[in-house]
Amino acid sequence: DTKGLFEFVEEEYPDLSKHNNHMAKVLTKELYGKLRDKQTSSGYTLDDVIQTGIDNPGHPFIMTVGCVAGDEESYEVFKDLLDPVISDRHGGYKPTDKHKTDLNFENLKGGDDLDPNYVLSSRVRTGRSIKGYTLPPHNSRGERRAIEKLSIEALTSLEGEFKGKYYPLKSMTDAEQEQLINDHFLFDKPVSPLLTCAGMARDWPDGRGIWHNDDKTFLVWVNEEDHLRVISMQKGGNMREVFRRFCVGLQKIEEIFKKHNHGFMWNEHLGYILTCPSNLGTGLRGGVHVKLPKLSTHAKFEEILTRLRLQKRGTGGVDTASVGGVFDISNADRLGSSEVEQVQLVVDGVKLMVEMEKKLEKGEAIDSMIPAQK
Amino acid sequence: LLKHVRNISRHRTFLNMIHSFSRILSSKRNIGILSLMGGSVAAGFLLQREHASAGSPLRRRYPASSEYPDLRQHNNCMASNLTPAIYAKLCDKTTPNGYTLDQAIQTGVDNPGHPFIKTVGMVAGDEESYEVFADLLDPIIKERHNGYDPCVMKHPTDLDSSKIHSGQFDDRYVLSSRVRTGRSIRGLSLPPACTRAERREVERVVVDALAGLKGDLTGRYYSLTQMTEKEQQQLIDDHFLFDKPVSPLLTCAGMARDWPDARGIWHNNEKTFLIWINEEDHTRVISMEKGGNMKRVFDRFCRGLKEVERLIQERGWEFMWNERLGYILTCPSNLGTGLRAGVHVKLPLLSKDPRFSKILDNLRLQKRGTGGVDTAAVGGVFDISNLDRLGQSEVQLVQTVVDGVNYLIECEKRLERGQDIKVPPPIKQFK
Numbered sequence: 001d002t003k004g005l006f007e008f009v010e011e012e013y014p015d016l017s018k019h020n021n022h023m024a025k026v027l028t029k030e031l032y033g034k035l036r037d038k039q040t041s042s043g044y045t046l047d048d049v050i051q052t053g054i055d056n057p058g059h060p061f062i063m064t065v066g067c068v069a070g071d072e073e074s075y076e077v078f079k080d081l082l083d084p085v086i087s088d089r090h091g092g093y094k095p096t097d098k099h100k101t102d103l104n105f106e107n108l109k110g111g112d113d114l115d116p117n118y119v120l121s122s123r124v125r126t127g128r129s130i131k132g133y134t135l136p137p138h139n140s141r142g143e144r145r146a147i148e149k150l151s152i153e154a155l156t157s158l159e160g161e162f163k164g165k166y167y168p169l170k171s172m173t174d175a176e177q178e179q180l181i182n183d184h185f186l187f188d189k190p191v192s193p194l195l196t197c198a199g200m201a202r203d204w205p206d207g208r209g210i211w212h213n214d215d216k217t218f219l220v221w222v223n224e225e226d227h228l229r230v231i232s233m234q235k236g237g238n239m240r241e242v243f244r245r246f247c248v249g250l251q252k253i254e255e256i257f258k259k260h261n262h263g264f265m266w267n268e269h270l271g272y273i274l275t276c277p278s279n280l281g282t283g284l285r286g287g288v289h290v291k292l293p294k295l296s297t298h299a300k301f302e303e304i305l306t307r308l309r310l311q312k313r314g315t316g317g318v319d320t321a322s323v324g325g326v327f328d329i330s331n332a333d334r335l336g337s338s339e340v341e342q343v344q345l346v347v348d349g350v351k352l353m354v355e356m357e358k359k360l361e362k363g364e365a366i367d368s369m370i371p372a373q374k
Numbered sequence: 375l376l377k378h379v380r381n382i383s384r385h386r387t388f389l390n391m392i393h394s395f396s397r398i399l400s401s402k403r404n405i406g407i408l409s410l411m412g413g414s415v416a417a418g419f420l421l422q423r424e425h426a427s428a429g430s431p432l433r434r435r436y437p438a439s440s441e442y443p444d445l446r447q448h449n450n451c452m453a454s455n456l457t458p459a460i461y462a463k464l465c466d467k468t469t470p471n472g473y474t475l476d477q478a479i480q481t482g483v484d485n486p487g488h489p490f491i492k493t494v495g496m497v498a499g500d501e502e503s504y505e506v507f508a509d510l511l512d513p514i515i516k517e518r519h520n521g522y523d524p525c526v527m528k529h530p531t532d533l534d535s536s537k538i539h540s541g542q543f544d545d546r547y548v549l550s551s552r553v554r555t556g557r558s559i560r561g562l563s564l565p566p567a568c569t570r571a572e573r574r575e576v577e578r579v580v581v582d583a584l585a586g587l588k589g590d591l592t593g594r595y596y597s598l599t600q601m602t603e604k605e606q607q608q609l610i611d612d613h614f615l616f617d618k619p620v621s622p623l624l625t626c627a628g629m630a631r632d633w634p635d636a637r638g639i640w641h642n643n644e645k646t647f648l649i650w651i652n653e654e655d656h657t658r659v660i661s662m663e664k665g666g667n668m669k670r671v672f673d674r675f676c677r678g679l680k681e682v683e684r685l686i687q688e689r690g691w692e693f694m695w696n697e698r699l700g701y702i703l704t705c706p707s708n709l710g711t712g713l714r715a716g717v718h719v720k721l722p723l724l725s726k727d728p729r730f731s732k733i734l735d736n737l738r739l740q741k742r743g744t745g746g747v748d749t750a751a752v753g754g755v756f757d758i759s760n761l762d763r764l765g766q767s768e769v770q771l772v773q774t775v776v777d778g779v780n781y782l783i784e785c786e787k788r789l790e791r792g793q794d795i796k797v798p799p800p801i802k803q804f805k
Contacts, residue, residue: 011570011571011574011575012569012570012571013570014570014632014635015599015635047569051631051632054631054632055630055631055632055633140436140441140476141440141441141442141443142435142436142437142440142441143435143436145440146436146440170444170447196625197631201484202480202483202484202626203443203480203483203484204484206443206444206483
């Protein structure tokens with residue numbers, strides 16, 4: 001009986017019958033057969049791409065992506081899988097669509113007048129991958145250390161409002177660790193199986209660290225889920241200032257990496273290339289912690305958010321519950337619109353929702369304020 | 375050739391040849407050549423998956439010194455033995471299946487260890503790992519197996535249970551008796567490295583063979599993916615069901631991939647002979663029953679194992695074994711016999727005696743709580759089993775447990791009568 005030796009697709013194709021994630025919806029047996037013998041030039045395979053989605057069947061309500069990229073080339077070599085996944089995840093984005101990048105903070109209108117009685121804090125984050133290195137699911141210790149070394153060089157050369165310090169995870173002192181925890185800066189070894197099954201926690205904490213400026217308003221995570229996660233934040237509602245610092249800081253960092261011949265991974269179709277397909281495009285999540293106790297219990301709250309192209313989370317992050325009526329409100333889109341456009345939606349949308357909250361406090365109706373779909 | 379493809383020696387030679395050939399071709403990234411060969415037998419083999427990964431010679435761009443893991447906070451056998459020189463020597467090697475050193479040591483890098491419990495810190499991805507990475511595995515084996523030197527010593531295998539004497543314990547003290555081991559199917563990669571196809575093949579081969587068991591060994595298979603809720607509950611109640619591994623020692627080695635695909639449990643109708651498929655090893659084989667009849671448990675164990683071996687051999691397969699390391703399993707700690715023979719025994723008085731640990735040491739036994747490794751004892755009931763796995767045969771190890779447990783029970787009885795006990799002289803390790 002030679003059947004077992006030759007019908008490889010049948011034998012290797014994963015059982016996705018109980019799965020509910022974007023990868024499982026797209027990956028037919030035929031598609032698996034077509035892609036299974038391909039690899040990127042760094043040796044990343046289809047099985048590597050999809051392992052996290054096989055090991056995490058998903059949730060009936062939350063649709064995870066179920067696949068990751070191991071390097072920049074993954075998005076090319078495995079296009080036949082990743083393009084439909086990207087389309088499903090990013091509202092119908094087509095393989096021929098072009099993504100606009102706009103990090104010119106002056107193009108943002110307003111954003112400096114969100115009411116601090118309601119808006120407790122403002123934050124913008126994104127990720128960046130460094131060209132010439134493979135991504136966290138795939139990189140070796142040598143590569144990860146090289147990424148760290150280059151990042152330290154780039155970050156420690158920053159000056160002025162960006163002058164700061166790097167804290168490597170494996171050698172920070174107890175006092176430093178305590179401080180970083182109190183500042184809510186310290187990131188932990190990933191425990192989510194979405195990340196661990198993709199191999200992103202290997203060799204922890206080797207090559208990982210946190211850099212932040214002296215003012216504690218600009219923070220970079222090195223070698224967590226992406227090469228770099230860049231975060232600008234401050235208390236209160238001045239999103240404009242947060243976004244300015246974000247754009248200026250990012251551009252300064254990018255210049256330095258470019259000088260070392262390791263610019264950021266980017267192309268005009270997918271924008272900034274990151275590990276998870278959900279973070280392509282801008283990779284940007286701009287958001288606020290805002291008090292909306294009345295609005296959040298209004299029947300139309302979810303619909304308002306959808307129309308404003310915003311999403312809510314609890315203040316502990318994705319998948320946590322809100323506490324005391326305080327919500328984390330941020331942009332829902334990543335790909336197909338620019339940084340300025342996405343932050344504009346947050347600024348305008350939050351402004352509107354705070355006005356709605358105030359109306360509800362006075363016992364007035366808000367129906368006339370409910371916006372059309374943006 | 376197709377008709378005889380199950381003949382092991384030709385099959386293995388053919389596979390090895392094809393593996394080398396396909397590796398040469400794919401290293402030139404000449405997929406075009408492969409597609410020219412169409413649907414021939416050779417093409418089928420050539421298209422078999424390559425396990426390229428971080429560290430494979432295809433893409434190493436950093437010197438070994440840049441890749442060498444930081445093991446300064448680590449306390450496991452791998453960390454104790456992996457010098458930069460050994461790392462440099464082995465880091466560009468792969469087994470014929472493409473398994474690398476970085477993969478083998480990943481679990482030890484990710485799990486620095488415990489100050490008191492020294493874990494092994496490394497696994498094998500296939501049978502060849504033990505040869506290709508011998509420069510690291512041999513010293514680890516020697517350390518873990520109390521001085522067994524795989525370079526010069528031979529491991530004895532003996533499954534003749536008739537040689538056991540005094541193997542029936544006092545049922546007032548021994549609540550249950552159990553013998554377990556593991557077996558791997560030669561020619562298929564081990565759980566850290568296997569593809570879904572290989573894992574499914576292990577399941578098919580073993581389940582097929584088990585269907586041939588008769589008499590008191592007649593039983594059935596419960597696939598983890600297809601069992602009903604009712605079957606699942608019964609297996610839980612019988613304490614047979616194994617869960618998806620959560621220990622990072624196992625998950626970091628990749629053993630939980632694709633769960634629960636191709637995993638399952640087989641047991642005989644009498645519930646005294648149980649086989650786990652594709653958990654931490656290809657198979658884990660367990661013989662057990664309530665009470666103290668270790669002799670009968672071991673009889674069934676040996677009989678069942680030999681019968682399963684005969685059935686897979688009929689179909690052209692065999693177990694991984696060699697005279698240097700005995701039975702080949704995923705974790706180096708389970709080499710040799712892979713055997714843990716043990717009892718749940720009531721020793722409330724003896725366990726409070728300060729000489730308890732020393733007595734166990736000298737008898738070459740270890741204690742665990744009844745929940746398994748790393749649990750505490752409840753109500754003075756302990757899990758007592760053999761310490762050693764490699765360098766002594768199954769018969770020798772089970773006799774050691776029999777002699778040792780009989781001695782412990784004697785001690786307990788003496789303490790009950792208010793008599794004193796003696797610490798026995800240490801028994802010889804390698805016989």
